[in-house]
Amino acid sequence: MTRIRTVAFIIWIEMIRKKDVYVLLILLGTLLVALVSLNIFGLGGVVGYVKDVGLLMAWIFGWILAVNVSSRELPQEETRGTIFPLLAKPVTRFELIAGKWVGSWSIVAFATLVFYLLIMGIVLARGGAFSPVTLVQGYILHCAALGVISAIGIAFSTRMNHDAAASISYVLTGTAFLVIPRIPEFMARETGFGAGALMFLYNLIPHFEVFDMRKRIVHDYGTAGWGTFFLVLAYGILLISLFILVAWLAYRKKRFSRGDLG
């Protein structure tokens, strides 16, 4: 565990130095301030749209950050040649992968927490309110989704360079967000091979829509059932474990040669 924590800590140090999180935070803040400055027919106290757009941006920025951070860690080590001293230490390949995942996921989760606090602050300043328990539920499930995305990024980066791993991660997770939830509607118009292919995709690709509690938070539906909440959390943990396992299997026998890197 200490070695995993150490690998994760190095990622934290690196991210503090880089400007990704700060840029996204500034963009989010600017957008939210622009939204609250609109004069909506002279009405006051309207905050639903601020919550909605703010949380949507938190999801988009979290997604971008998770893919970027997770998919560059391993290729970066290989490109710089630091993979050799790292593996020369008593760090197993699994600990390296787990440490990279813990580091990238924790930093993205922390950045997302800051996004949520910013949104909450602006909504409260505008006279709105959040249901605290619903918001916490939403944040935890959001972190679970980010964990899955980070694991996907790590898995692809074990065998691809940063650009390719990021591109494929974007495509896979983007499809999972946008297309997979609508497959039951597409299948209503398809038959035969087309319907079979859609069903195959529906069951193969992760379902991120079950982690998205924005509608509950924005439209004040209250908390989700705790049974459903823990079931979705368990699904997230299962997916993370699966992708970390795939990453380990892809990485454990990988050979490195100084001449091939860079």
Place this chain on the structure above:
Amino acid sequence: MNSAFRIPHSAFEARPWLGMIVILETFFCISCWLTVVPISGRDSYASLDRLLSRDEEARVGKYGSVASALLGESRLALSGHFYEMADMYFHKGVEHVHTRAFESGIFQKLLKDISPERHVHLGGQEVKEIMPWLWLAIHTDPHNIDIYLVAAFWLARECGRPDLAIEVLREAQCNNPFNYQIQLDKGCIYLKEKKLEEARQAFDAALAFWSHNENPHSRDAQEGKATILLYRALLHEANREKEQAIKRLSEILEMFPGRTHLKQRIEMLEREINLLYWHLSIWMLL
């Protein structure tokens, strides 16, 4: 491996992309703002005929703004999207239901609890949550009368702000002169507020604008005129102007002979029976 497209490693490398995003956002904001600014000032409205025949052209921006010329039909699609968002907000985040091949999968059951799909409507002050989307829809397509009317309706009724509803209709009037529906809605709001003189002026304006309607024989236009005449007749009755009230009601009967209750009302007016009570009973329905 080199690739033609590299994902930037950090914000420093991403500067060109971030710069492009900022420029595109700025451009879009300026375009939306310019949507309500005419390219040329009063000259565009010199001719009444050009005005009254230009509804469709105005909607696609021929007499519109720089934004209309640049964005064209995309602006209308965007306005439609914002209007859909307002509708979705009215239904507490639930979109229109599409036919699905199956409903009983495990993920769908989980989703039903995470994102409810109950058919509920906003009520009371909650309705103001739809206003930002209507505001955006209006400012993206200022020539879509229906959006103005919907916004004014909800502001006057559920939000309890008839003053803001009148402001919205005034803005609609600036962007869409000589539209009778705007005047009709204004008149109804004034009538409900018991501002009879303002209501009278609005209904008279509606009647005058109605005659310039593009399609006066359509069912909607005929219904619109009948509504204006009915409210105008109510105001005549309230002012004890019996002859004018009978004239208005008779005009409605010419268009809709089946409305026999109006025949009865005309007879009662001619015989001066129950003068006080009928118009008040209609009034209470507003």
